[in-house]
Amino acid sequence: MKSSDVMHIASYIWLLLCYAQNARSNLVEEYEELSAHPPLPQFHRGLELPVELGVDTSSGCICRAVYGNTIVVCFGIYCAKFPKVRIKSEVLRVRTTIINKVARGDLDAYYYLRVLDIEANHQLTQVQPGSFQNLSKLEHLSVSYNTQLLSIDNRTFEGLTSLKNLTLVNNGFTNILELTPAFIPSILPTLTWLDISENSFEKIPAHAFVPMMGSTIRKLDLCLCRLDYIHEDSFLPLQNLKELQLGENDLSSNLIENFLISMSQEGVNLTRLDLSGMGFRKQPPKRLLEIIAQTTIKWLNLAHNQFEIITNDSFPPMFNIELLDLRNILAISIGGDTFSPSKFPNLKALFLNNNYLPGIHYNHLSDQLIYLDLSNNQGDVENPMYYEIGRDTFINSRELRVLNLSFNAIKAIFEYTFRGLSNLKILNLENGTLYHIGLGTFNSTPRLKLLNLANNPLTASQNLSSAQFEGLNELRVLILKNCGIKQFNDDDNIFEIMPNLTHLILKNNQLYYITPETLKPLKLLQVLDLSENLMIAWWRPIFLSAGVKPIHIDLKNNKISLFSLSMIQDISYILENRGNKTAEIELMDNMFTCDCSTMYKTSLWLEVNGSSVLKQYFSNSEFRCSSPDVWEYKKVADYMTSIKRLNCLVYEHFNHVMVFMWTAPTVITFIIIVIVGTVIYKCRIYIRYWLFLAKIAIGRKFIRKSLKSTGNELKSYKYDAFVSYCNEDRDFISEMVSQLESHPPYLKLCIYERDFEIGSYISEAVLTSINESKYVILLISNNFAKSQWCRWETQLAEYHRLFLEDGTAYDPLVLIKIGDIENKYLSTTLKYLLKSKIYHCWDETNQTEFWRKLRNVLTRKV
Template sequence: MKSAVVSPTAGYIWLLLCYVQHARSNLLDEYEALSTHHPLPQFHRGLELPVELGVDRSSGCICRAVYGNSIVVCFGNYVCKRFPKLRIQSDVLRVRTTVIDQLVRGDLDAYYYLRILDIEANHQLTYIEPGIFRNMTKLEHLSISYNTQLLSIDNRTFEGLRNLKNLTMVNNGFTNIIELVPAFRPSILPSLTWLDISENSFERITAHTFLPMEGSTIRKLDLCLCRLDYIHENSFTPLKRLRELQLGENDLSANQIEKFLIKMAEEGITLTHLDLSGIGFRKQPPKRLLEVIAQSTIKWLILARNQFEIIGNDSFPPMPHIELLDLRNVLTISIGINTFSPSKFPNLKALFLNNNNLPGIHYNHLSDQLIYLDLSNNQGDNENPMYFEIGRDTFINSKQLRVLNLSFNAMKAIFDYTFHGLGNLKVLNLENGTLYYIGIGTFRSMPRLKTLNLANNPLAANQNLSSAQFEGLNELKILILKNCGIKQFVDDDNIFEMMPNITHLILKNNQLYFITPETLKPLKHLQVLDLSENLMIAWWRPLFLAAGVKPLEIDLQNNKISLFSLSMIQDMNYILENRGNETAKIHLMYNVFTCDCSTMYKTSLWLEVNGSSVIKDFFSNSQIRCSSPDIWEYKRVIDYLTSIRRLNCLVYERFNHAVVFMWTAPTLVSFIIIVIVGTFIYKYRMYLRYWLFLAKIAIGRKFIQKSLKSTRELKSYKYDAFVSYCNEDRDFISEMVSQLETNPPYLKLCIYERDFEIGSFISESVLSSINESKYVILVISNNFAKSQWCRWETQLAEYHRLFLEDGTTYDPLVLIKMGEIENKYLNTTLKYLMKTKIYHAWDESNQTEFWRKLRNVITKKV
């Protein structure tokens, strides 16, 4: 809905609205317009469109929707040739990536109810017939963007859009703005307040360009990335109500900007927002232009992506009206101690200094009125890393500061004196700060802190988190500890006792196997708990029920849960029931559920006898999938539960008890014998290894070596190598085929997607191909280690290698390592192979040498 030129305050500004309720500035009410996202953990992975509406017969478009059909998206590439004709009503319709070449009257008549319409990325669209929007009187937002073959718009195209407020026409094929503007005249678009025509090649704006829009209600105009090099001083004077002007990423001189700003002020246009990002200013901000801005009504000044290496005390004149100053990514390495002093910026509320090369902040001369300070990502680059430091008592005068962003800075530690003076701070972001040490009492000086983001810091690398570190956070609502290396929480020193008012606790991507009721007991107000991407397994005593904690949302996706224990079912039932108008959510996808009688029979029986309607509805509507056995892999757990044959599982259970009884005594005796034998083997293991080594050499020399070697010399292999890989590495395999099969000596590889016979069983084809191949190549990556099929193929390859081992140098197994592999995904065989065999590591920077070495291994004579 918005162009690619994103507003600079699109970070945490929305939090000011939430937490700075008593700030003495009307500016806070305006921040909402620029709030496009926030730092809270999102359980919505982008815009999910789970409802498949099918193919629209009249157009060939494929359409999907969100639940409730409030948002519908239609697409189709080379199938969707006409505008879809949907029979369902929604608030939002998006038609994208089609081959529609024109829109004519009647195509949109049935969509009179829409509030938002996006027609985007339809690269064959060349014509929109005037009057096509005649019945769309309820439409408030219209985007016709990224249609590169749309070169013009008729003056009457938008007739009927009486209530349209926002019009976005970004990155089309427009080249003449004078021909475009008459379509926006107020007689046709009387309610228009925001016009975005960025990323079109206009180059020049003359004195008469916007005359057709005289009397327009437009308040915001976006002209970013339009290759503008000339704007007449009288260009914007017809737009009397204009308040926000975005001119970033154009090639305008400071002199031109001065002239039209002076002219706009003379005409009584009270401009409040000015975007001059990426204009090309060098060395320092243009003084004359800044003086003109200082005398204007502009409150928000955006100078991002220019180049000011050193910002001195005299770089800015006194600017009493400026409330927001954006200096992101201006390559600054030094700032004068009085540059932003209250005497120059008495009303400065938001200051952006992120994405620069600052070594830290060591002075306390910031504006007393500052509410938002962004110093994130001042870490330089890989060649010139920057270490970020905060001086003692730096924030001693920052009593009004509410939001402090220090993320993506190379800060190793924070101490009890780091944040002195921030008694009213509401949001502190320390994400990706490389923090490994938090001093005792560090947060004590921030008693009103509401949000603390410590994600992606190695906090638990050298120490356990302690309650003393988090002392003073009694009002904290949101705590983000994503990817901090946490393995467990110590109940005897429960850190959450210091934060009893937490509503959102994010523990994603740590190393937690379990969590106890004692850990959760202090969190009586918990609403969201994210434990996804950990190592959690099923728990065998009630967790949430015992802790008395009833969150609205729990995320347990991508863990190691294989079954539903009775305690899990009881906790789920407790969370889901009696919520009134609220609907609780429990996410359990991407776990390793085993669907057989031993794990699911008791679950099914309990649900049938004791399960409430709420828990039954949860299982009926869930998409939780089975991981094993093979016959049920990727199928829904509820489908298995409903297909259980009660008698068979009951017979299985009774037979299982009988078998256990019958084999108890023999098993006990066998266990004792195994312990004795194992003790003997362990005690004399060195002698046994030596005897086995001598026996192997003797036998190999006399029998096996001769027979296997002669057999191998006589055998004619169908393939030079069988390649085992996962689908995610398909591109690498294509390159391997190209390198080894099309260049001398023209090897023959077995690739299952190409060489397996259609209709044959995969397992039989794999066994046959390994036996018919001289070598077996394992392309080991993170995705390979996760795949059950790849693990099975690894076992076969290892057995094949052991069978052919004859004391010679011939080894049929070749390993290729692709990137870093997480240890938790490696099974025993893979760990053994990686530690005992020399492998080929893929080197992107030296591909020729890599392929040469691999070719030499496969063609080596044995």
Template sequence: MARLEQLSISFNVGLKSLQLGTFDGLINLRNLTLVNNGFTNISHLASLLKPNILPSLKGLDVSENRFGNISKDDFSSMKGSLLSRLEINLCNLEYVHPDSFLSLQMLKDLYIGQNNLNETLLSNLLTRMYINNNINLTFLDLSGMGFRKQPPRKLMETIAMTTISRLILADNHFERIFDDTFPTMANIKELDLRRVFALNFGADAFDTIKFPNLQVLLLSGNNLHGLHQTNRPSSSLLVLDLAYNGDFTSDKYYYDIGRNTFVNFKKLRVLYLAYNPIRSIYDYTFTGLEDLRILNLDNSTVYFAEEGSFKPLKRLELLNLANNPLGQVVNLTGSIFDGLGHLKVLDLKNCRISYFKESDNLFKKMPNITTLVLRKNLLRYITAEILKPLTKLEILDLRDNMLGTWWKPLFLTYGVRPTIIYVGRNKITHFTVNMLMDINYLLENPSNVSIVMDFTNNVFVCDCNSMYETYIWLKVNGSRLVNKFFYNSNFQCNSPDVWENKRVALFLEAVSNLRCSVYIEASNVILLVWSAPTLVTIILWCRWETHLAECHRLFLEDGTTYDPLVLIKIGDIEKKNLTITLKYLLRSKIYHSWNGQETEEFWVKLKKVLMKK
């Protein structure tokens, strides 16, 4: 196993020791994980990790063991090791000798959180490591150490003198962070104050004077009620995480973002506001964030967005609006998304959107989108006109909607050519010629990239009625790529029972051996669908048209319930060749019969029926 680089021996609470020579021969091992075992003697483990045994070891995680104490010489056998990351979180540590880590001269990252170590002990440890022995730590994890009210001042001052640039203070208890809570900490680039029960913080708590190089500030999971323009963050701040600060238990409470709140955040690139009850955003909400690239508003109960809400975000590349009730209360319009000409990723998952207006195409404002997520909405259809502006689209996620079979090309019409399309868990029953043309167009991508099209978990009807046209088109017009796509596909039949849960590809292979006599009888029934101002004559079987006519009859915009269906039966038809819908219609409706005689009387009756409708 000389080439092994990663090894984990973890979650064995009965494992209390390892034999001498356990790691012999692992000369390329870089990371060793020994988490949640029964080890109590860290000196014994260190003796197995000598640099002559593991010369490449750089990462060691022995968290969740029960060492209790670390003595002065416990790591002395590892002198000369290249170890740069040591994780000893949650090890019931109550004492660590100040000289414990002096043998680990290359140590950079120290995870020592969730132990019972006091401020004085930690200060002495850091002083001996850096000031006296030039061990230049860059990362220190002090999460869950039980610090209360304020970060220990003496410890913060000691850290400020070291080379530590990433400081984790998460899961302690600091209800209020005042302007003087932290000393000047010139080397700190990342400060993690997640889940510290903070109610508020001073306007100058994280200003440029105290944190001249602060780039990442994590404040999620606290009890902050919002942000106001009085906040003056470090001018170097790039990432601000304020997620999970909201109280969703009260309808009266909301997360307040005041006017001009972000005017001092000129360099901010990433802003997380997810899981806060923001509710409304206005044209002033994001003023000042001209350089922002990522904005996360996931689960923020946003039900109102004013026109021009995102206009200040001229360089935004990713906008996450998932799980907000935008479609239910607000009519999404293009003017809301003014200014997002650089946007590449738009996530509108589960926003209760039922349709997009072609006359006010909101995607027209975002022509550079490469990833569009519309998953878990209420979409029944989507048109080529809606997708027209998205000529750079690469990923389209339409899963978990109510989309049916489409009858006009979605992608071919305007040259929209995504390489990954998800339309699983919708209501697609079969493939029309235009769908097949779309699939063929997408597969013949000149860039030769692999194409992913997911149609799984739809309601495909595997009978001659639905799939015969697909079969014929594939035989006559299908390219090698299209036929290969269907042959290798995994989407399954939903009905009838005999084909349920079997691959559609298997049914298409079997079509040539089936007795599709329905097509011999096809000329015996004509369905007239009257939908003013045009009269459309459709030769069966046309399952979709009958469903459409039924929907027109039941859900007319003007509230009337006129019947748009006129049935004409020509000759005798065997019941086995009728769909369930046609059987029902022939039983429940008056239909006209054509027998080739009394033609004048037939046409007079038909004319009266159509004029009445």
């Protein structure tokens, strides 16, 4: 099993639960054993067949093997004979060759084989009798997908005294009467499973299996054989037959009824029957179901038929049925009492997945139900629909152990959704639209062992909290693949309530880091999958600090570019003292930079302080460099070896020199900046004055020329004057408005409290008003000199005057001084204006003369 298979632990367990082929065939016992000892995935480095065995010179076949050489595969377009592999492996597969014949003696050297597959060799036409005579240990043989193999000799399988499973799928066989003589009990005394599916037999006559009289065969597969006729007595010679797979054929219900009745009368007691894809339409054939109900059949497969509407009367009472498969039957509606305990008192597994059911809203399921699959009921692409779960739907499902709701558009789950599932062990909610988990949702499932929430937008509207996962104290496997997780909150650690967790799958999220505090509660953690995230090198030990020591850590396809000392310490901690167990740390497809600056110190530390286990890990590693170009896609281990060959011995000395060369100019530049900044701060008043004088000089010299070149066209103004004043002088402004606007010649003043638009920016309004005014009046008082806004308006007015200065007598700036002004409040600009310009002084004793002079200034022609 590959490392990616850890993402499908749930599917793996369900497969074993529902299709286990051992003799017990007890769903409850099988489940209890699996839940007590969940299967750990086996991880292999690199490719599936990474061990090159080279080309077999005698045959021209290319052969490869897995680590440990337990499986050998030979193939090739130049492979014309059966290969001679010197390695003794228990499994040999010969595929996609140009072998046209398996001759007697070709396989004599493989006496040790337990499994042999001869598949997809499209030029194979003959398997000679006696070819397998020396393979007395062989338990499984597959001669399949060899389309030119049209017949098998009656003595072909001589010598296979231990063979249990024989697979002859999709060859060129057309007559079953030519095959069955090769399966006689004297030649295959231990055969229990015969699969001859996907051959074009079309008909099975009455005496088809007579040569197999007395056979130990228990399972017969005849799927996809284009069968349209089976004689009612065909299977009678197979007295030990228990499982009959007839799916994807064209058999009528009457034919099936006839041979089932005949088998039942003659004591051939089937336990499993596959009638999938038979073309049954509208309703399950009622007469056929009544006959099945009278037999010993426990597992019934009706998948891939077309029963759109299933009513309460569609199934008769079927007291023996333990598993009912209704996958992909296009169902849109199922009656509330269809699977009631009165009809299916022993039903343990029910498959309703891949249909168009809008949800489940009834609680009349069988009380004995252990496995319920309702996955993939979200409609098609053109007609998608949300999947609804009614309140207290599972209130009577206390025996349910496995519930599959994956690939359904479930929006939210709440504390009442799973009420009644007190014995549930596995819950799959993968690939939904689940964005909300209500508080206390899992309090109803205290014995849950596996929870799969992969591919749901869980963090789209909220952060994960411990209150959402409350009640999962016995959880062992948590799958949070592709849930949009960016970080975990250590102050509200969701793993505090999951102390028994052994598998944590966080693949394909957006995690940059994970803290020791997050992992600290997970002392039993065995598998941690952080692949396809945004993880970078960490600078604080994670696993060492947390005291967590998984068997497998997957960090593939992240953003790790170097090995920090903390990473090395964590890797060493995980690898050391494992006893008979071997820890796996996957780092493929990261962004390792293979240069002296990132790898030299790591290599040096490993050489001096690294343990033998740690050194072996790096030397055997397969992760690759991503840069620089010269080392791209080469092994990091090879680069570290190159460091030992003196490639980076000068790096440390060179690095010190480079540090000095970069540091010295930086320090000197910093000192100069500090000195210059100090001088500027102390002389800031003088510098402002110098800049002010420079602005005046520039305005007089250059701006004048610019205006002359554009002509002296008269400009119309919105206001006669813009008045800049301080709020404390508001009374004087009121008098000014009264004197200038209420008496001839009726001037128009811009007063900000009156004329500025509500909501406009003050700075923009001031600039606009100055530009639209013929004159700018500065009402200079002690309060005016103190105001920062007034100083700013004074500066704008002076710039405005300089810009308009063209050598004429027109000067837009009018100064009015009110009272005495303290010298300390005068800005540089105000000092200059009061010294260089004639201004009006307010005279309380002669107000009429003051207003006359001001009016004359504002009305003169320019």
